[in-house]
Amino acid sequence: MKEELLNNLHHIQERIEKACIKCNRNPNEVKLLLATKTVSAERIKIALEAGYTLIAENKIQELKEKYEDLKEIPHTNHFIGHLQTNKIKDILKYDVSCIQSVDRFDLAEKLQQRLTFEDKTIEVFIQVNTSFEDSKFGVHPDKAIELVRQVAQFDRIKIKGLMTIGLFSAEPERVRKCFRLLKDIQQQVVALNIPTVGMRELSMGMSGDMEIAIEEGATIIRVGTAIFGQRIYPDSYYWNENRN
Numbered sequence: 001m002k003e004e005l006l007n008n009l010h011h012i013q014e015r016i017e018k019a020c021i022k023c024n025r026n027p028n029e030v031k032l033l034l035a036t037k038t039v040s041a042e043r044i045k046i047a048l049e050a051g052y053t054l055i056a057e058n059k060i061q062e063l064k065e066k067y068e069d070l071k072e073i074p075h076t077n078h079f080i081g082h083l084q085t086n087k088i089k090d091i092l093k094y095d096v097s098c099i100q101s102v103d104r105f106d107l108a109e110k111l112q113q114r115l116t117f118e119d120k121t122i123e124v125f126i127q128v129n130t131s132f133e134d135s136k137f138g139v140h141p142d143k144a145i146e147l148v149r150q151v152a153q154f155d156r157i158k159i160k161g162l163m164t165i166g167l168f169s170a171e172p173e174r175v176r177k178c179f180r181l182l183k184d185i186q187q188q189v190v191a192l193n194i195p196t197v198g199m200r201e202l203s204m205g206m207s208g209d210m211e212i213a214i215e216e217g218a219t220i221i222r223v224g225t226a227i228f229g230q231r232i233y234p235d236s237y238y239w240n241e242n243r244n
């Protein structure tokens with residue numbers, strides 16, 4: 001089990017390198033984030049000990065369950081799931097350094113309030129729904145820049161980039177369109193020159209489409225299945241608002 005996991009990690013590393021060579025990028029520009037939903041703390045530990053220390057959960061409940069087991073091993077926690085405002089307190093409790101899924105004003109507003117109260121700051125990405133699917137979270141692309149401007153006013157929240165989930169499609173060019181759109185929004189934000197807004201990070205690409213995302217400029221890819229194997233829950237369990 002351990003060996004298979006390490007092999008998978010190694011294989012992802014190779015895929016990153018290959019994709020980078022193809023588009024003339026330096027593989028060091030692409031960080032590998034492990035999407036650890038449904039994965040046991042025991043298995044996550046194997047990856048952490050092998051030096052893969054950037055991990056992310058989709059649900060507070062799982063973050064909480066694994067927290068004690070993982071806390072002695074140095075790592076960085078991002079959050080990539082749909083965040084309900086009543087869970088903000090919890091997310092700050094479990095050392096999440098970056099919320100990649102900020103997609104609406106009221107969430108940012110409540111986050112700012114809580115951060116002020118606790119005298120903390122946090123990094124965030126703005127999640128954009130580049131596939132225009134109802135089942136996916138994220139701000140509508142037409143509203144993304146407005147949201148960036150609004151969130152930028154909150155001094156406790158540091159915007160570092162954008163995140164998206166690409167369209168699930170067997171047609172690479174349709175998937176690519178999503179990633180291009182994210183890059184395009186990134187460049188529009190950069191052109192605005194908002195002093196407090198960082199736009200270096202583009203979190204896009206998963207097990208099935210990481211090569212395309214890397215070609216389109218991803219700086220963080222989020223990989224679950226290709227490392228840890230198939231999950232027992234369908235992804236709609238994590239992504240569809242009605243089920244949360």
Ligand SMILES: *Cc1c(COP(=O)(O)O)cnc(C)c1O
Nearest residue numbers: 035080206207222223224225226
């Ligand atoms: C599960 C998940 C991933 C990883 O997906 P895989 O296809 O398993 O690699 C990436 N991003 C988000 C937001 C996820 O929920």
